[in-house]
Amino acid sequence: MSAVGLGAMPLSFADMLDHREQAIATIHRAIDLGVTFIDSANIYAPSADTVGHNEALVCEALSLYFGPADISHIVVATKGGITRGEGETWSRDGSASGLKAACEASMAALGVTVISLYQHHRHDPRETYTDQMRGIAALRDLGWVREVGISNATLPELEVALEVLGGPGSGGVVSVQNEFSPRVREDREVLDRCTELGIAFLPWSPLGGSHHAKNLESQFGEFAAVAAEHSATTQEIALAWLLKLSPVVIPIPGATKPATIDSIVHSLSIELTDSQFERLSATEPFGETIYPDSELRSPLR
Template sequence: MRYRRIGDTKVSAIGLGAMPLSIEGRPERPQAIRTIHAALDAGITLIDTADAYTTDADGQGHNETLVAEALASWPGDTSGVLVATKGGLVHRDGGPWDRDGSPAHLKQAARESRRRLGVDTIGLYQFHRPDPGVSYETSIGAIRELMDEGVIRMAGISNANLKQIALADHVLGGRLVSVQNQFSPAYRSSEGELDYCVEREIAFLPWSPLGGAGRGADVFADHPAFAEIAEELGVSPQRVTLAWELALGHCVIPIPGARRPESITDSALAADLVLRASDIERLSAS
């Protein structure tokens, strides 16, 4: 496993996106736990979660409690594992998430996340998505206060544009450590944000780096170079995709989701897959 950095913390170059283990279509809890354990067995030391990853039946926080249970039951040393969680979305039964970027909500949500994760301080807390009803500066100000109070150790943002990244870093006093945006072969609209983060040593965490649940075949049909190079190298297209994203910048840390242990085990191997310059150029043009 190769490593990269989020702020002052060394993490595996590939993380685990735990969302698929708690939303609709999720596996049974024993398989979900095995999937997280498989990630840890493979050397993954970054797990991404959020309080809003849940279903109608569970209420807020299902994914966080699942991650905490898996870490507690893994026989190895988890002291080097960074759990990144997010706040600012509220699960709504039967529909999409509601947004709440108010300081009161974010502060309460962070404290509840801390309790569910069973930690004294959250390693990385990210503002999940801008709330059009609250100024971005106000929401990030609440994150700054959570950091100053010791509720969270590091701060990041998600689903942010260039202006919001710059504003967040300013409000946080230069302490913004991560940006988590959607990015994959099929979704490259955050390429500018990725480059901006790499230039400023801010970790960029692509979510849905493989195109999203159930879309793998479509993605590789639309972008055939990934499957073609995978066949040439004798590895999966998913592994090639993650290796390509890693090659785009030393601050890029993809967080593929997984529902099965086999999936995250294969994804973890992308950290050690070195592509040729010609491969990278070909994939970027695909």
């Protein structure tokens, strides 16, 4: 997989509905520049009644780009376990039947018979985490998903996932997708465990999310200062910093414009010195998670 992925979520924001060509051009630019990993989810959609929108968009972009050619080198990841209902009620369904139905719908939207990477999106407090992982294992056993990952997971949840699904060498957990950025750095221990086990760590909202990404300069002076030293942008330095945190880090910045992809890929060529890396790491994160989780967590067992 490429060293960075494309987070496809913003391509399905409501304000992108009239810009489908731009959305597809953004995905095509990513492929042009060697990005082979695209992160989607069933719930990335402009409205509750268009769940699967983002998966279908990615499918369309890939088929326009590749036609009938082999696309097995492109990893399209999706997720299940969060639901959206009438009146924009957001909930969870981590039951085995709920995950199975979500996965089947994702296969249809993506136009595939096997999903490259299927991620459990977020815990469902009504189910034990163990049972939710068994639900993911069942999808793997059905042959519907090639690789499995988890998202928004605590360290104890990662350990449960490893117990139920196994580790990366045995068809088990290959990725953990948690929020991590200059703003939010709470899951350092999860990242460290991923590094130890060789599990990919996919920082979501790596620039702080769509509302904060353009304001990094004003919020993080030290990142802006290092950017000036490299004649780079603050966003490029944030991505370079994430990449230097660990060899297992694969940031998945969101983008809605082809030019943004150019900048994202440029970040791969930036070599931070150890002293610059230390200066950036010493800055204080000050953000609350973008999607605060007010519900009780799942019991583990």
